[in-house]
Amino acid sequence: MGELLNTIHIDSKLFNFHFISTITDGLGFNENYESFLSYSSVIIDNNEEFIYVSGFYSDKPSRSTINGEKLGFYINKFDILGNLVWGKVFPLNEKLFLKNNRNLANLNLETSTNNVLNVHISDIHTDRYFYSFVVDTNDGEIINSCSNEINYKNSPSSMFSQLILQNSNVVDKNFKNFRFDLDAYKIMLLNKDFYSYLQSIPNNVELSFLGFFLNNGDYSILQRDYINSKFKILIF
Secondary structure, X not given: OOOOOOOOOOOOOOOOOXXXXXXXXXXXXXXXXXXXXXXXEEEEOOOOOEEEEEEEEEOOOOHHHXXXXXXXXXXXXXXXXXXXXXXXXXXXXXXXXXXXXXXXXXXXXXXXXXOEEXXXXXXXXXXXXXEEEEEEOOOOOEEEEEEEEOOEOOOOOHHHHHHXXXXXXXXXXXXXXXXXXXXXXXXXXXXXXXXXHHHOOOOOOOEEEEEEEOOOXXXXXXXXXXXXXXXXXXXX
């Protein structure tokens, strides 16, 4: 029990860009490829065949990057022996994170059994904005993506608000009586079937939604109607 079976060396490199140390209060910069501060997420796929390493990058190795240079995130895919399969860089929407002082900090990867990676990026301190990407694990191409600023607001009903305030209080201008947790809000923007479903609900109904990214690539939604004590599970 607890015996070390193997050690894998991963040489994660960027060409023409610089790693950003993300485990800091704000953005720090690091040119040392082996520093753990440069890796936001390291995961092994479900079949234990590939390793994915991700983090943020900049085009300049100085703190002046915060004031206007290009930022983005990278993903490197390795086989189980540590050989690079592919590497990709993904520029981020300048307008969105410049407006929010570029408080990039959280980057999480999630694998699924249908050959996609779910990439989630958010502001660690205030959750003022987010990015979500669905990436093809075969070639690193983006299949789907969404990004937005986040608007939190109490529910119209005081009782309803008290019950869900801590769990799902993200609002969308098109669904003013609905409250979403952040994952449900992402799914609404990523999946047209869920969006169409929301449009079919009468606009005077107060509902909240919790979202889940399933391992098989599907999306699950827990729909909650506290006023009428009704719950529904949806799969998209």
